[in-house]
Amino acid sequence: MSYSYWLTERDIEKKYDVCVIGGGISGASTAYWLKKEDPSLKVSILEKSQIAGGASGRNAGFITSGSVEHFNRLVTVHGKERAYEIWRFSEENLGYIQQEFSSCYKEIEFVQNGTFSLASDDQEMGELKQTAQLMSSFDIPVEVVNQSDIEKRLEAKNFVGGIKYESDAEVHPVKLTKKMIEAAGAEVFEYHEVDDFVEDSTGVTILTNKAKFKAEMMVLATNAYLPLLSKYFEDKIFATKGQILVTEPTDLCMEAPCYAHFVLDYFRQLPTGHLLIGGFRQLEKETQVGYSDHTSEKIQTALADFVSKHLPKFKDLKVLHRWGGIMGFSSDGQVFVGSLPGNSRVFFLGGFTAHGIGLAFNTGKSMVDLIYGRDIPEFISARRFQS
Ligand SMILES: Cc1cc2nc3c(=O)[nH]c(=O)nc-3n(C[C@H](O)[C@H](O)[C@H](O)COP(=O)(O)OP(=O)(O)OC[C@H]3O[C@@H](n4cnc5c(N)ncnc54)[C@H](O)[C@@H]3O)c2cc1C
Incomplete structure (x- = not known):
C-alpha cells in the first residue's frame, strides 16, 4: 500500500528509540535483547493481529537443534x-533460553526430554x-534406537528405527513469546498493521492503520510477511504453509517429541495428554x-492416516483443533539478519x-549485535545475498 501526503497527516505521533514490527518470537527476542543491551531504551512492538498471532502461535513448540x-x-x-557452526548456533539458542528463563520453566511449559527422528524405511535409517556417526564425531549427544525401543518409549509403530537428539526441548510457544515481551518491558500495539515507512536523517516514520510512529530505528520481524513490506525480500523469503491437528487428551505415554519422514512430519504429546501432529x-x-492459513482436506486426512498407521493408541480420539500457519522459508534454508540497502535505520x-x-x-541476539556494530556469524548475515 502507498500513502498520499494528505493521508500521512495524522494527529497521533508516538515516539520510540526502536519500533519492532511483528509480535512473534523473532520480534519478542529482538525486543528482549535490546532491553538487555540498554535498559533505558524505549522499545515498542507493532503487531497487525495479536501477539504470537502468526507462526509463533501456530507451531508445534519443538526447540530443535540444527x-x-x-x-x-x-x-x-x-x-x-x-554444518557444525549451524548446529552450534541452534544449541546456543536453547542455551540462552535456559539461561534467561530458567526461573519460569513451569509457566512456559519448558521440558527438556530430547527429540526423536524416526525412519519409515531402511534408506532413511541409513541416513x-x-x-x-557424524554428530558423535563432534561430541553431540545422540542415541540410536531400534523398533522395539520406539514401541516401548513412544507407543509408535511401523518405524524401522531412529535416533534421539538428547538435548532438544519443547515449550508452549505463545507463553514463551509473551514471557519474552513481558521481560523486555516493550510497549505493545496489537492490531496495528504497518503499511508504510519512510526514513530520513532524523529517524524513521512508520504508518500503521491506526497511528503514526517515529523511531530512531526500526526492526522488521515479520518473517513470512517481509516481502509485503519491501521488494528486497521477494527473492529471499517464501511464505509456506504448515498444518497441524490436535486430538482430545489421553494418558501420557511418549518420552519426547518426534519427527518422521526426513523432518517433514512431526508429533508430540502435550503435557496435558493431547496429541499434536x-x-x-x-x-x-x-x-x-502464500498467506492463507486454511486447512486442506488432503493434508488433514494424511495426518489422520499417519495416526492410524503409526500411533494406533490415539487413532480413535476426537480431533479438537485443526489449523494452518504461515512460515517464512529462506532461499538457502538459513536465517538472515541485516539492514535494508539504502536504509541504515x-x-x-x-x-x-x-x-x-x-x-x-x-537470531534476535545477533540482530542486536549488528545494530550495535558487533560481528555476527557470516552464515546468518544477509550480506551473503549481495554476491
Ligand atoms: C504448523 C507449524 C509448525 C511449526 N513447528 C515449529 C516447531 O515445532 N519448532 C520450531 O522451531 N518452529 C516451528 N515452526 C516455525 C516457527 O513457528 C516460526 O519459524 C517462527 O514462529 C517465526 O517467528 P517470527 O516471529 O519470525 O514470525 P511470526 O510468528 O509469523 O511473526 C510475524 C508477525 O508479524 C506480524 N506482521 C506481519 N506483517 C505485519 C505488518 N505489516 N505490520 C505489523 N505486523 C505484521 C504477523 O501478524 C506475525 O504475528 C512451525 C510453524 C508452523 C506454521
Missing part, C-alpha cells in the same frame, strides 16, 4: 565445519545412522504457499524455515 535437514545433509551441502505439506506443494531478521522456536532467540 535446521530443516538432518545433520548428514547439512554436512553434504555446507561441509563439516559450517540417520550416518547423522548419528503436523506436516505433510509435501503432498500439496503447489497450494501450501531499517534492520531485519527472518528466514527461520520452520525452525523459529529453535533459532529466533539467538
Whole structure:
C-alpha cells in the first residue's frame, strides 16, 4: 500500500528509540535483547493481529537443534565445519533460553526430554545412522534406537528405527513469546498493521492503520510477511504453509517429541495428554504457499492416516483443533539478519524455515549485535545475498 501526503497527516505521533514490527518470537527476542543491551531504551512492538498471532502461535513448540535437514545433509551441502557452526548456533539458542528463563520453566511449559527422528524405511535409517556417526564425531549427544525401543518409549509403530537428539526441548510457544515481551518491558500495539515507512536523517516514520510512529530505528520481524513490506525480500523469503491437528487428551505415554519422514512430519504429546501432529505439506506443494492459513482436506486426512498407521493408541480420539500457519522459508534454508540497502535505520531478521522456536532467540541476539556494530556469524548475515 502507498500513502498520499494528505493521508500521512495524522494527529497521533508516538515516539520510540526502536519500533519492532511483528509480535512473534523473532520480534519478542529482538525486543528482549535490546532491553538487555540498554535498559533505558524505549522499545515498542507493532503487531497487525495479536501477539504470537502468526507462526509463533501456530507451531508445534519443538526447540530443535540444527535446521530443516538432518545433520548428514547439512554436512553434504555446507561441509563439516559450517554444518557444525549451524548446529552450534541452534544449541546456543536453547542455551540462552535456559539461561534467561530458567526461573519460569513451569509457566512456559519448558521440558527438556530430547527429540526423536524416526525412519519409515531402511534408506532413511541409513541416513540417520550416518547423522548419528557424524554428530558423535563432534561430541553431540545422540542415541540410536531400534523398533522395539520406539514401541516401548513412544507407543509408535511401523518405524524401522531412529535416533534421539538428547538435548532438544519443547515449550508452549505463545507463553514463551509473551514471557519474552513481558521481560523486555516493550510497549505493545496489537492490531496495528504497518503499511508504510519512510526514513530520513532524523529517524524513521512508520504508518500503521491506526497511528503514526517515529523511531530512531526500526526492526522488521515479520518473517513470512517481509516481502509485503519491501521488494528486497521477494527473492529471499517464501511464505509456506504448515498444518497441524490436535486430538482430545489421553494418558501420557511418549518420552519426547518426534519427527518422521526426513523432518517433514512431526508429533508430540502435550503435557496435558493431547496429541499434536503436523506436516505433510509435501503432498500439496503447489497450494501450501502464500498467506492463507486454511486447512486442506488432503493434508488433514494424511495426518489422520499417519495416526492410524503409526500411533494406533490415539487413532480413535476426537480431533479438537485443526489449523494452518504461515512460515517464512529462506532461499538457502538459513536465517538472515541485516539492514535494508539504502536504509541504515531499517534492520531485519527472518528466514527461520520452520525452525523459529529453535533459532529466533539467538537470531534476535545477533540482530542486536549488528545494530550495535558487533560481528555476527557470516552464515546468518544477509550480506551473503549481495554476491
Ligand atoms: C504448523 C507449524 C509448525 C511449526 N513447528 C515449529 C516447531 O515445532 N519448532 C520450531 O522451531 N518452529 C516451528 N515452526 C516455525 C516457527 O513457528 C516460526 O519459524 C517462527 O514462529 C517465526 O517467528 P517470527 O516471529 O519470525 O514470525 P511470526 O510468528 O509469523 O511473526 C510475524 C508477525 O508479524 C506480524 N506482521 C506481519 N506483517 C505485519 C505488518 N505489516 N505490520 C505489523 N505486523 C505484521 C504477523 O501478524 C506475525 O504475528 C512451525 C510453524 C508452523 C506454521
